[in-house]
Each structure stands twice: as structure tokens, then as C-alpha cells.
Amino acid sequence: MKFVLPLARAIDPDLAADVEKQAVYVSIDLIALRVSPDRSSVEIEGQGDENELRAKVETFLRSMVSRSRPLERKIVHSRKRNNPALHRAVYQEMKKRGWAIELGRGQVGLTGPALLAAQAIDRRCAQLAQAQFGAVEAAYPALIPATVLGRCGYFHSFPHAVSFVSHLVEDFDRIEEFRRANAAGNLVVPMGVLPTPEACLTPAVCYHAYQSLEGEKLRAGRVLTSVGKCFRYESKNMTGLDRLWDFTMREIIFIGNETWVNAQRQAAIDAVRAQMEEWDLEGTIETANDPFFPAAYASKTYWQVRGDLKFELRLTIEPKPDGEMRSLAVGSFNLHENFFGNTFDITADDGAPAFTGCVGWGLERWVLAAFTQHGFDAADWPSRLRSEIFS
Amino acid sequence: MLEAGEVEQRVRNVVKRVAKLANADFSADADLFRELGVESVAALELLVSLEEEFSIEIPDAAFNDARTVRALVTVVEGLT
Incomplete structure (x- = not known):
């Protein structure tokens, strides 16, 4: 069946994109939900009991839309390439070449140049973490105690994404x-x-880092770095390298006083601008919000965007079939205020609950975006990367 | 036009509820977030609650600059 529901008001493009993305959690009977071109209504395609589905969609829209407010989004950096051409069907080409191996829903293995590219960016991030920030490398389990994830607020903010073991x-x-x-x-x-x-299964690397410092009184800011598997269930949105259930993330984690943590995050943003130059990648660093569960979406998004708590590195990828430009978040720069300092009783060098921040790179997404922009011919890649990726 | 003092009392009641305070007799100049314990993640709840309480729309910029009950009262009085 198909039906249309009007929205209380026309919504902004960012909210429209989030509404479409989060709609996969409304009901298994919802086949598709599209926001209309003027963003004043939604078109629903579904199956089963229409009244039941309609009620679920209305509840979902009330949560996502009615309390959301238009928020000012900032672009803090933008970079273009000399050659703006983008390669198409990159993931399919990787599979054809055997560089990406689909093993299950949201579960993809990498080999060949795709894997070498993932390792190359991770190596650079690890070097950055140690050379510029003095980070201590750590290795953490893929498992995280459910009680710890609960204390981190994950069940409240992202219950839809949890992977239980x-x-x-x-x-x-x-x-x-x-x-x-x-x-x-x-x-x-x-x-x-x-x-x-x-x-x-842990949805991020940094939760372990905060837990590992529980009860500590820091004499100075602490920096940790780790690469690990992360797991976020994304339902029907898991269609390729851009949205995996099981993915790899490198993080640099900052724990200290508020001023110091803010400065480290800014330094990380500057460092990633240099990475965009080295890899000759087109994209932006801009305001973002996490994909909160609809019931928590409005208040958490308002909190994040209003406080400039989250920026994302978004790299250009192939456009939609209708030609609309697309970008993919391949990294993020996050502040959490003193939430984890309070949760894990970590005291900063100023005697107050520690503030925390983290910077993360999604390695598979980075690979997808880099191959979309540079293609499969080594000669089209920046010269300093060729031997590492196409050896 | 609301009576003098009525706006402040109603603003105090909203802040008390959002900050989960036992009473509403706190200083009008106390910082909402750093001193009164309004969690920053509850900012939207505070904003929407004030809008509903007074049937007004508060511009984000005005709300962002108002960090005390006294400042919120000024914002509300300018819109009612």
C-alpha cells in the first residue's frame, strides 16, 4: 500500500535526510519512506495493516520532526580537487576485482589495494596520534560489558544500533x-x-578508553589511540561499504580539562585538513549530529549542534541516480562535555570532572571515497600513495 | 500583558522542573547550566517548555544568550 502524510511544517534538508535514514526502524512493514521534494510531507510505501503502520509513522514523525528546530550548520573547511571527475559503481567494481568480499549483511572483507588503502590511512592516523598528540596506543576487545554501554548512555541514545552478544x-x-x-x-x-x-559488540573504540580510566585523577591531559572493529546495526541502510554493521575505526581520544580538550580537537581538525591535501580528496568539514533514536533525536541533536560538539569530515562520493551530489562522513571530531568524566569519575588536572573528546576515522568509508575520487588506475592517485596502495 | 513578577515565577517553575530542583527559590542570576544543574542536553526541553508555558516562539539566538532566570525573563517579557 502507499499513502502520504503531511508534515506540520516544511523541514530542512538535514532533518529530511535523517528522517529517511531513521525510518528503517519504524516497522518491518515499512518498505520505503521518502520525504517529498518540497519537504512538507512524506510518502510511505508499506505492507500489512495500514492503520497500524500509519500510527507508527505518525509517532515516529512526531518524535523526529515536531520538536526539532532548524539549526545553523557550519562548514569549517572545504576542499575541491583539480580533477572533479568521480568514478561510478566503485563498490561493485571492488567486488568484481575481488578486493571487497561480501560475507553477510553489513559484513565485508577487504583485500588487495582496498585493504592497502585502509592500512595506509590507518598508519597515518596512528603516526599522527603519536607524533603530534603523544598518544599511547591501546588495543581493546570487540566486546564491551552491557552495563558499561548502558552507563555510556548508549541504550538511551542509540538502542536501535546495539548488537548484543x-x-x-x-x-x-x-x-x-x-x-x-x-x-x-x-x-x-x-x-x-x-x-x-x-x-x-562495541559500537565505538573510545568507550573502553573512558572505562579504563575509571576513578583516576589526571595530572595532565591524557591521549589514547586505538584501532578496532565497531558494530552498529543499521537495518536496511546496510547496502555497501558506506554503511556496514561491522566496520573498522581508528580513534584518538582526549581526556583532560575543558580548554585542553577543545584545543586538541581543533588541532585534530587542522591535521585532517592536511590529510585531505596529502590524499587529494574533495570534501568538507562541517557541523553534524549523531543518528540518535527518534525519541531522543530532537533534544540530543539540538544539544550537539548548538554546542558545536560534533563535526564530520564528509568526502564527495558518486552522485545519486538523479544527479544529486552526495558526500559520505568518513571521520568525526567529537566533544562530550564532562559526561564521561562524571560517568566514570575521572578528574581532570583542574580538579573538575574530566572533559573528553575523540576523533574517529571510518577506514572502509575512507577507502570507498578515495577510490571514488581517484579510481582504479594507480597513475591517477597522488604519487606518494601509489606504491603503498598498488604494490 | 502579564503582571510583574508573574513571568519570573513561571520561568522559575519551568527551570525547577527541567533541572529537577526541589524548590524554585534560587538566585535569578545563577547560571542555569553551571550552577543550577540544567543539563546542556536538556536545553531544548527548557526552550520548548518556555515556549509552551507562554505560547510564544523564542528565537534561538535570544535563548542561547540567556543563561540566567533574569535573562530568560527579559526574553519572555520581550515576546509577550
Whole structure:
């Protein structure tokens, strides 16, 4: 079935994009939700009970739209390339060449030049972290205790994205029941065999860093860096390298007093501008907000944007079929005020709860954007990168 | 036109609720976020609550500059 719902007012393009993206969590019966070109209504395509779907969409729109306010977004850096040509169907070409291997929904392996490009940007980020910021390298588990993720506010802000890890309950009869039910190899989960999950797959690298400093009184600002697998469930939005369930992120994490953390984030923004030059990439660094769950979206987005708490590095990728330009967030520069300092009782050198910030690079997204802009011919890549990526 | 003192009392009640304070007898010059405990993530709730309380639309710029009850009262009185 199809129907149209009017919005209380025409919404701005950023909110329209978020409404379309977050609509995947409204109902499994929602096939598509599109904001109209004048952004004053939404067109819904669905299945099942129309009244039920309509009610869910209305609730969703009330959460996302009615309390949201137009917010001023800033572009703090913009870079163009001499050669603005963009390559098309890059992910498909990577798969064809065997450089990207689709292994499951939102689960992609890399090899060949795609992997070498991911390693090249990660190497540079790790060097930046250590040489410029004096970061200590750390390795963290892919698992994070559910209680820790809860304390980090993740279940409140991003419940839709959580990936729980479970195991069979320690009970011989239940395990045997599971074993028999799964004799044919297809997963069957009988009722009662899974306990409440104790752990989750971590959605970011930095949560472990804050937890690791719990109760500490810092004598100076602390900088950590780590690369790790991160996991965010994104439902129907997981269609390629640009939106994975399982992806790789390099982060630099700053913990200290407010002034110092703010200065480190600005220094990181400046350093990433230099990376854009080195890699000859077109894009912007601009105001952004996280993909909060609709019920928390308006207030959290207002908080983030109003306080300049989040900027993203967005690189140009291939346009939509209708020619509309697109960009992809491949990095972010985040401040959290003193939320984690309070949560984990970390005291900064000024005696107050620590402020924190982090900078993150999504390696698979960086690879996708770089190949979109430079293509598959080594000669078209910046000379200093060629031997690293096409060896 | 609202009576003198009425606006301030109603603003105080909104701040008390958003900041989850026990009473509304705090200083009109106390910083809402640093002293009264309004969490910065609750800024939108404060803004929308004031708009609903007085049936007005508060420009973001005016709200951003108002960091005390006294300043909020000035903003509200300028719009009612």
C-alpha cells in the first residue's frame, strides 16, 4: 500500500535526510519512506495493516520532526580537487576485482589495494596520534560489558544500533535441546536457551578508553589511540561499504580539562585538513549530529549542534541516480562535555570532572571515497600513495 | 500583558522542573547550566517548555544568550 502524510511544517534538508535514514526502524512493514521534494510531507510505501503502520509513522514523525528546530550548520573547511571527475559503481567494481568480499549483511572483507588503502590511512592516523598528540596506543576487545554501554548512555541514545552478544544458558538440557534443533545446520533458537546478554559488540573504540580510566585523577591531559572493529546495526541502510554493521575505526581520544580538550580537537581538525591535501580528496568539514533514536533525536541533536560538539569530515562520493551530489562522513571530531568524566569519575588536572573528546576515522568509508575520487588506475592517485596502495 | 513578577515565577517553575530542583527559590542570576544543574542536553526541553508555558516562539539566538532566570525573563517579557 502507499499513502502520504503531511508534515506540520516544511523541514530542512538535514532533518529530511535523517528522517529517511531513521525510518528503517519504524516497522518491518515499512518498505520505503521518502520525504517529498518540497519537504512538507512524506510518502510511505508499506505492507500489512495500514492503520497500524500509519500510527507508527505518525509517532515516529512526531518524535523526529515536531520538536526539532532548524539549526545553523557550519562548514569549517572545504576542499575541491583539480580533477572533479568521480568514478561510478566503485563498490561493485571492488567486488568484481575481488578486493571487497561480501560475507553477510553489513559484513565485508577487504583485500588487495582496498585493504592497502585502509592500512595506509590507518598508519597515518596512528603516526599522527603519536607524533603530534603523544598518544599511547591501546588495543581493546570487540566486546564491551552491557552495563558499561548502558552507563555510556548508549541504550538511551542509540538502542536501535546495539548488537548484543549472547550464549546458550549453562543448562545441559537446554544446550541439548539447541543441539537437536540445529542438527540440520540452520539456526533455530528454542525459547529460553538464551540468557539476558551480558556483553555487546562495541559500537565505538573510545568507550573502553573512558572505562579504563575509571576513578583516576589526571595530572595532565591524557591521549589514547586505538584501532578496532565497531558494530552498529543499521537495518536496511546496510547496502555497501558506506554503511556496514561491522566496520573498522581508528580513534584518538582526549581526556583532560575543558580548554585542553577543545584545543586538541581543533588541532585534530587542522591535521585532517592536511590529510585531505596529502590524499587529494574533495570534501568538507562541517557541523553534524549523531543518528540518535527518534525519541531522543530532537533534544540530543539540538544539544550537539548548538554546542558545536560534533563535526564530520564528509568526502564527495558518486552522485545519486538523479544527479544529486552526495558526500559520505568518513571521520568525526567529537566533544562530550564532562559526561564521561562524571560517568566514570575521572578528574581532570583542574580538579573538575574530566572533559573528553575523540576523533574517529571510518577506514572502509575512507577507502570507498578515495577510490571514488581517484579510481582504479594507480597513475591517477597522488604519487606518494601509489606504491603503498598498488604494490 | 502579564503582571510583574508573574513571568519570573513561571520561568522559575519551568527551570525547577527541567533541572529537577526541589524548590524554585534560587538566585535569578545563577547560571542555569553551571550552577543550577540544567543539563546542556536538556536545553531544548527548557526552550520548548518556555515556549509552551507562554505560547510564544523564542528565537534561538535570544535563548542561547540567556543563561540566567533574569535573562530568560527579559526574553519572555520581550515576546509577550
